[in-house]
Amino acid sequence: MDDGEIFTRLQAASVRVARERSVESVREVRKELEKVTGCLTHYKDYLLFPHIIILKTTHKCSWELQEEIVGVIHEVLYRSTIEDLIFFQEIFTQLFFILTDKTDPQKVGNISEDCKKTALASVSLLVQNSSDSVREEVYADAFRPQLGHAIYITLKLIQEEKNRSLKLQAIETLLSLGQKKSFESLPKQQQDVLSTTYANFLPGILMALTRVATADEKQGHKVTALALDAWSYFVMLVMRDNFLSKHVTALGEGATVARLHKQLFGEKDQDSNKKTQLPSKDNKFMLLQPQENLSSKTINIEITSEWVDKTAERVSLLVQSLAKLVTYSHWRVRLSLVHWAQQLICNCCRSLSGGVILAVEVIVGLRSDDIVDVGTAAQDALLAVTEALEVRSQHTHSQQGLLELLEERVYALSTQLPTICRQQDGAKTLTCVRQLLGCLEVLGERLTQVLSGPSHSHRLLHALSFALTLDTTDSDLLLERTDAQDPFELLSIKPSLGKCFKHFQDVRISEALGTTCHLIGYHSNLTLVVDLCLDCLQQSTYHQKESLLMLT
Template sequence: MADREHYTQVFRKLKPACDAFITEPNDLNTSRLKNVLTEVSSLDLERLQPYILIPLEIHLKNNKFKWMVNALDVLTTLLKKTSISVWPTFMRIFSMLVGKLINYKNPDEVVSVSEDVKLSIIITLNLLIKKANIIVLNQLYEQVDCKNVGYLIYICTNIIKNEKMNILRVEAITCIRILSSCWNENTDSHYRFKIIQNLTKFVPGILSVCSLVVKATDIQHHSITVAALDLWSTISSLIICDDHVLENCNPYLCKLLPKNENEAHKILNEWIQENSENVLLVSSLMTKTREHQHWRVRLQLVSSCNLVLSKCTRSMKSSVTNLIETLIVLSDDEQSEVEKLAKKSVNKLHEIFDGQNKKSLIELLEESFYILLFKIPRLIRTSNYIKQKTELSLLSGYIKLFGKSHFSRVLNSHAHLDRLTTVLIQILELDYKGISLLEESSIRDLNYLQQFVTETSNIPWKQLVHFNDTSALYKIESICKLVGLYGDCNFICHYLMDLFESRIMYRREITLLMTMILSESNGECHYNIVKDVMELYLEFDVWYLPTSIDKNSTTNMADAQKNIVQICLMTEGIARLVASLDVTKQSLCLIHCLYPILERVGSEYGPISLAGQGAITLLAQSGGYDNATDLVIQNSDYLSHHFTTKLWSISEYPEVLNALKVVMNLSSSDDLLQSFHTIVTDVLVQSCDAHCTENMHSFMKVFHIFVMCVRKWQQKCALTNKHDMENPKPSSKCVVEDILEYHRLMTMDFEDKDWEENDNSNTQPCENIEDYDEENK
């Protein structure tokens, strides 16, 4: 009784709104009826659904589009809260809605009405099919050739191809997806298989529409591409799935199936095999969207690839490699949402390594990796940066996917190692044409290195030929670090050292490659490898390359520029390799590398000096020194030995003067100045050699720096000497007098019989330089 009264109250509440709507379905009455439907519970609406549908069906038949749109709006509200479980009612509404989209004069075309009307109809259709119960859906798909399903799919494909409204095209794609997947809730295997057989007729057309959508340019709204990817993966996972492949799945399954089902399974399996090439073509088009500019497209692609890989590894065997590569590329995506989901999917592939298919999957990945190594140099040379970035991400992803255990085993193959190093050398091809050969006369000051180096962001000796974006170098470096992390560094680097000796024309790229691979390595043999590389670089013929162009030189401009690039790379490489060691082992390496780096700091060529300054700054930071000056001061004894030995062979080591200029310019330490007293003496003696005229300019710079240092030192002493303050004497003149007197005494002929007499006559103090010159006259 209470239930009847409740039913009566609900009916009384609905009746006025339904009566007003059936009389005139204007906006006011539409809003009134929608509000009542919202207030009534879903259970009550299910019982009164036939009554509510009466005014809606009447106005759906009306040709007034405004009234029809209002009726669709109310029907959508009703379907959100109820489902249609009666087949005649469902079919009646379905036919009316589809009929509104048909052009009766030309049934192959969609009716020419407002896009908003088409959108309302498609949205209502989607909701109608989605909310229908499984009994109704079974009857829909049991029709001969699924004629109603097929015709609606056909109408939707026309909308997708010809309409311009973005949301309308998205809803049309969604309609096809719902029609193709709503039957999946059916638990009856017989019905499911029968529906699948009927739907295979529409799969080629559906996949062709998906291909058409994803081939559009990025001007197309991203939501349409996202919907197409979702439709492709849904169709593939439900219809072209492993469950329908018998031969490769379980050869004994055929014996367990009834005869009729066995024949049907064979037919479906044959259909899948026959269309494998077309399916591969479609999947290739889908995976190309990994380069799409909008991140939501790439995110959907990850989900789609993950779904297809979980359902179709046998039925779409030829597409598996491409799908895995897509996940690998997107696991390095710049968008965090895409990267996170792709990494999660790639990690699932790691778990497969421990499964039954371990061997076959690894072999498949190794083969694909080797194929990639062959094609990537050509793609890098001929593609834009987006494609280049994709290929680099793929290479990086393969290394990560192999991991330490598998990647080291892959590189045990000489073919793989040789190909990988060749690829890295080719993509690291360095540009040398922008290197300046102009010599600079300025004196390098270690006190201002840090500011100078940090302001230089565009490193001239690391400009890549095949990349316009500077971020490519960081991407390649991350790949090289992975090679060093997962591979056998000892084996790889000694192989590269052999290439360094044999492939002279690629030495620049090999040098940079070794630096990148070893810079963050920390294996047991790391110190020995660094020491071997350093010894290789510091060989005389390797370290001292010709950089000047003159009449007597056989070096041309291009060779000189290449040599400067090589010098810069070796200088930077030594510093980065030494900095990768612990502090104790760094001290052992400084004995061998600090002086050569100081030579680079003092170079008259800007790029070489810049590389030296960056190197010595890095060594100071990694070694725990306050700054580069502190590094030099604490190693001054060792440096003094180098200067002394090389000054006596200055014709072989002219670069010693470059290093000497840098060190002597450090006037902050009195001890350092005094330690170089003997060195300056050697320089003075060397400067008198008639065969050293070609280094005269460097000699004069050394003298100039030394004079300035002595002058500053003498000024400090004068502040504490009261006597000197009471009797001031121009410091510059005194210093010059002392040096000239010292020079005269050292160069006199000691065999002169009148040596003592001349000495006594010339030891009187000079008041100024002019008096000294007059005495000599």
Template sequence: MDKLTGTMFEKAHFQKAFGTLKPACDAFITEPNDVNSKLLKNAMAMVPEYALTQLQPYVLIPLEIHLKTNKLNCTVNVLDVLTTLLKKTSISLWPTFMRIYKMLVEKLTHEKNPDIAVNLSEDIKLSIIIALNLLIEKADIVVLNEMYNEVDCKHVGYLIYICTIIIKKEKMNILRVEALKCISMLSSNWNKNIESNIRLKIIQRLIKFVPGVLSVCSIIVNATDIQHHSITVAAINLWSTITSLIICDEYVIEDCNPYLEKSICNDNENDDKQKLNDWIQENHTNFNLVATHMNKTREHQHWRVRLQLVSSCDVLLSKCTSSMKSSVTSLIETLIVLSDDEQPEVEKLANESVDKLHKIFDGQNKKSLLELLEESFYILLSRIPRFIRTSNYIEQKTELSLLSGYIKLFGKAHLSQVLNSYAHLDRLITALIQILELEYKTITLLEESSIRDLNSIQTFTADVSKNVPWKQLIHFNDTSALHKIECICKLIGLYGDSNFIGRYLMDLFESRAMYRREITLLINMVLSENIGEYHYNLVRDVIDLYLESDIWYLPTSIENNSTTNIADAQKNVIQICLMTEGLSKLVSSLPVTQQNLCLIHCLYPILERVGSEHGPISLAGQSAITLLAHSGGYRDPIDLVIKNSDYLSHHFTNKLWSISKHPEVLNALKVVMNLNSGDDLLQSFHTMVTEVLVQSCDVHRTENMHSFMKVFHIFIMCVRKREQKCSPVSDHTEKSKSSSNCVIENILQYHKMKTIDLENDFEDECWENKFSYTPCENNENVTEDDEDDEDNKKPLPPYIEMVLSIMKRVLHYLPSKHNSLPLQILNEGLNVISSYEDQLLPMVHKIWSPLCTKFNSNTDDIVFREAFNVLTTMASTAKDFIRSRSLKQVLPTITERLASSAKQSKKVAKGSVYFTSHKYKMQYTILSGLADFVLNLNFFEKDMHDVSNSVAYYLDKDQPIELQNKSKEFYKKLYEKHSDFVWIYLQSLYVDEYEYKSDNERLPTIKVYSSSLFNKCNISKNVSELLEPLKI
């Protein structure tokens, strides 16, 4: 009863489905237009799949009728309906399959010449190929067996041929992809068979098509990147599909498969399998060649191509290691390279495949595979230096990724075993040395005199630390390569025997001096991250190696009697920077407790580097001390120095005592003295400088006097900087307003005073008395205050007393003709004691006499410039105390020197070496400071006239533009206080003779006479620029 009910139910559904499909089929068979096509597709969508399968022959009737015709306007609709039908049903009858198959294939070929694809539109061809793909996919295994059992698989072969023509000639991307998919299905759908004998017979019929198919795949992957990536993906997929099914290990006859856990024995093999095995062995060279083409796509720009390549390599390594034995290494290398891919999806899948290879190591056949990879690793190390030198960046990156991947693949368990071989270790280190060849020609040897300040040290990020001048690689244009190599070296240190490798590198450091820079960089990178039991001892030994005197103190300057040339000096700078960086990296790799033990040896040498006058060396020192402070848990580098000041003082004391042997101590001293530190650290500096001061009094140590004075200079500069930060800056410049309300009144006053001067022939003292000036120097022997005031005076700070002691000591060396350093020390000292008047004026009085000896025609330009700096500092601090003596003893020499040197700077070509000379610097300094000097000493007009004449030589258009600008600045500054004088003086330079008359008869007439000292044509431009804003 139930069975009868079920049958009736099915019959009712069948009738309902037939009723739904019949009107649509009738309409479509009559007119296969768009409307009827849509109606039939909707009807099929409403019918259940089991009913539609039963009614499949009925639905195929109108489709076959219209497929037999050649009307292109209805072909698209017929193919669209056929595609919809095949998606919902399968083909289980061989005659039905062949009818549809033949009709679809015939649409793609000419009737008269079936070897040529018909000239249809790309859209119709696409619809036909899609329909064929569905037809093959939905065909039952029985139908497929019939197709593959035909003589020579003629229908399969013919469709493969048509698809290859479409792939080669068509331009439509999706059409070519579907054609590749069609070949893939024709080559693999037979795999549904579970009987090995049937599979083997089908393969024997298909192998004749394999060379052509693989040839097409090779053509596609060798195309340019203009080709759409989906075509390349489909070609790689087709290659791995056909190779893994037809050329797999299952059909290779050998004693055992050394790369898989399973082994295939050759007992009871039939003749068919032997023939297939022979065919595989005969063509293995061609298979390897195709695999080489495929592996090149690991550098493809699109990540989906690389992802498909990973999948394909994984499949082949699991199924074809015997049949493609020669390609196993290249397939593994492809996975290794892509395991470091920048695309996360590719990297993840490749790493999963590499993990499978790790399991092979642990299997029973690990020895054979390990030996194979060791050999491949050695080949890679042999070729990589040449490859790096001759390849582009993408290929370089691939080789580095391959090297990194091999090390990861060996892992901690096997890398030590590999590198225990001297051949492998030596080849690895040699390859890395050649890859890491450093550029030295861009290193500057210019020295900077500025004091390095730890208070404003720059922040060193990862990008900054890789873009430093001492780590520029010759063979790479991108800093990411250095990062990659650094990661490789860290892996070597982590996975290998770091103690053995480190000792080997230390031996090379001493034996291969030519490659010492690259070896140093290798040591720094290999040992920078390690926690082995021997790591501390190894680090200590490397530190001792770096700090050996003849290695740490390399010559970086070129002197007359030196054998060091420019290239050697540049290489030495790089070596010093690398060792400095290495100290910090090695120490920071230790636990904090062990770091403290190493700091005793490392901190002082690094401070020497921080204070170096060479920019790259100082930068390396700053980077190193920043890293030490961070890794040691200190707040900043200043905190690091202060908390380790005890043993630093010991270093300083010992090296200052023999300063001639340790001149670098001055570099470290500059850095430490410049800290914003407390009184405790300042007191330790005070003690050190006191010892130096005592040594400077020793008549047997005069050869060290220049070094002693450098220490004094450093100390005074740092004290001055501390004073500036601790107390507000006071402005000594007094701005006075003109007593006149207008320019006319100033002119009248000038005329009146000039008349008095001509009538009475007053001397300089009359000018002074006229304006009620009482110079302080008339009372140089100043009486002391009463005893009560003396008792109330605060004692001087110790560092000020030290500055005074230094200045008194330096006065003994002021008469030296060629040494400007004592003048620089006195200049800084005067600025320091400027707020202590009781000490300032006596000190100025002591300095004056030896200073005056510097203002003569025979004095060197550099000494004359520094003497002028001291003079301007005296003027700004002591003011009228030195006014009269300055006018009488030094001003004539200054104006004469300025005027005479103007002849030498005239018509100097732009870019001339003159601009680097001391004479030019002297001119620039005097012109820059002369206005302030005049204003601070309140010069009268007669004295200002002499000074203005000496400056006017630099208004000449033939003078260097920088000196012209400084001369104009002189008059502008002077105009702020002496506007009347400057205006009259500039007029005398500009006009020949001019008479200024007033309409008021009581006002006198003023005549301006021309100056005959200057060529008006040459100075008119600058004078007019000065007068332009002064016009009334």
């Protein structure tokens, strides 16, 4: 179908919309648009002009009419390329005007869920189908207030809406506003501009996404997994090492070294005087251009070492909350968590050094996941993480690589395991034991060095013996007896008798603890381990059975 045919078919329907302003006339345009297979870039102004006029001039637009108009906007944007900032600004403003409450701009409008979903999808199309020149203006200072309001309303929808598909669409729209799909293909300069812009919105975005990701599992695994992906993307966007190193010298060296460097050499000058070029007024909408003085009123966050340290501290607290998702029931969330941890370490290991150890712990713990895909992804992530930590040690002149971090985690987990066992939470106990097992597996022959210190070795073996505490209240074994009529009949004892543990019932925990003991005996000095177990046997009568169980 050529351009002439397209225009002929849509002209009559568009004229009817301008004349009648009814739901039926708008629906007719929408049906005609769905039949079009060609590009509508040259006709987008003509087609959308009467619909925008209805939204602007009608005092009270019904839900049904709004929904049909948003549907028309979606169909036109799907078949168009946006090369004009004024057009972008008009459609962008109208879509979020529909989504926002008319009396309170800080609340979401009272409209149908279908209308919200279509409006959000239209925003995604608007950003994705815009040219590079338009996108540059969108992320400039002059457009910052509108972009900030759009992000705010989108985050409100993500947090407050109950409809699952609407939540997913809102997160997708947030990612579209952040240029996730095209970020890797952008030039370095545009990537840095995008990162500088989103540094102003990072705290609010991360807090909202953390609330969604750690919410009740009833919301569905897709919402949780997508929230995790969005969280890791925006952290990478703003806190990635190769971006922050352009603003902060001695990134990852610590506050003392950074302060000393600032006193000696001073801070880098920030280029904050870039002029924004706006398109001409030759446009069918005849809108006013953004005012030049907006850029001077817009507050920009200055990326300094102090800002990086404070932001990293807050992000590390959120990392602690998200790391608890290792116990999530659905495997796709655990798979997303592996990618989350990998991206955190590979891109931000210098800027977010406080969260690195938790991310490593997530990857190591999920290597032994019941789902093969999760375990394989964690194993691949571990290889990438090892390389990233080696690069970090070269930049920060630190000798703390992956193995040193894992040694620290072995000591920490040995301390935490008895406390977690007392809580009798099977999921937490299994996670802790798997993380300990994963650390020991990666350490391998270095276990001899880990167990060389008396305090650390006693702590580890004491934690294992406490976890293996047997339940001696089980009297079923004593109640078993042979048939009196046949004294030579062999007694058939259930395999579980005599192996009931006090703090857990999950067989996976006992298997993981058994594998842990086997690893310690295989990779470390066996004579030393036997001596330590015999010491435990002599020192405490309470854990004698458990010490013998560890030895076997």
